[in-house]
Amino acid sequence: MMKFAVPVFPGSNCDHDMVNALRDILHVTADLIPATATSLAGYDAVVLPGGFSYGDYLRSGAIARFAPIMPAVIAFANAGKPVIGICNGFQVLTEAGLLPGALQANRSARFICQDSPLRIANHETIFTTAYGSTDQISLPIAHGEGNYYCDEATLAQLRANHQIIFEYVENPNGSTANIAGITNEAGNVLGMMPHPERAVEMILGSTDGLGIFQSVIASQEEVTHA
Numbered sequence: 001m002m003k004f005a006v007p008v009f010p011g012s013n014c015d016h017d018m019v020n021a022l023r024d025i026l027h028v029t030a031d032l033i034p035a036t037a038t039s040l041a042g043y044d045a046v047v048l049p050g051g052f053s054y055g056d057y058l059r060s061g062a063i064a065r066f067a068p069i070m071p072a073v074i075a076f077a078n079a080g081k082p083v084i085g086i087c088n089g090f091q092v093l094t095e096a097g098l099l100p101g102a103l104q105a106n107r108s109a110r111f112i113c114q115d116s117p118l119r120i121a122n123h124e125t126i127f128t129t130a131y132g133s134t135d136q137i138s139l140p141i142a143h144g145e146g147n148y149y150c151d152e153a154t155l156a157q158l159r160a161n162h163q164i165i166f167e168y169v170e171n172p173n174g175s176t177a178n179i180a181g182i183t184n185e186a187g188n189v190l191g192m193m194p195h196p197e198r199a200v201e202m203i204l205g206s207t208d209g210l211g212i213f214q215s216v217i218a219s220q221e222e223v224t225h226a
């Protein structure tokens with residue numbers, strides 16, 4: 001059975017939601033890993049959860065990027081294995097240089113908490129195949145620094161390599177090109193501001209987030225059965 005690692009930083013607050021989604025809804029193994037750990041041996045995927053790691057001091061994700069677990073996360077990503085960063089996790093991935101660009105304060109300078117319709121801009125990634133031809137989903141957003149920024153040259157690269165995965169239908173925070181989620185060039189690292197783990201069962205109001213995890217699980221099953 002596929003094994004997910006969910007690193008926990010001081011101030012993470014979506015880690016248990018993530019483990020609940022993975023274990024109880026998707027029926028895979030998921031372990032909380034302290035940020036002081038230094039190994040991810042034995043894991044098939046890593047999910048950096050949302051929250052306020054290290055109190056968001058300096059910038060969201062700027063201190064977490066130096067946590068003891070991060071060299072293992074970077075090595076894991078560079079080995080081509082799946083890494084997902086949700087919200088604060090996305091911020092950590094940009095700070096760590098695993099994804100291009102940066103997350104700035106929302107244009108409104110306010111924390112935004114709302115459901116957000118998203119367009120799936122690339123259905124052919126290991127994170128989106130389970131959505132079939134569904135082109136729009138809705139996921140909750142909850143962030144103060146979700147305003148994605150990159151320069152023109154980076155945006156051109158993201159577009160040319162089809163690295164833009166989710167786009168806001170209505171831009172809530174000032175993000176460049178309505179970007180809500182991107183992958184790295186190799187396609188194995190996903191960062192996204194919306195929270196799929198908060199949309200995995202109808203008691204939460206939506207199951208639109210399931211496809212991301214189902215897609216990754218299916219992609220890894222193909223790897224082990226190949």
Ligand SMILES: NC(=O)CC[C@H](N)C(=O)O
Nearest residue numbers: 050051087088143144145
């Ligand atoms: N839900 C989250 O992960 C929030 C991320 C970060 N603390 C922010 O406010 O932008």
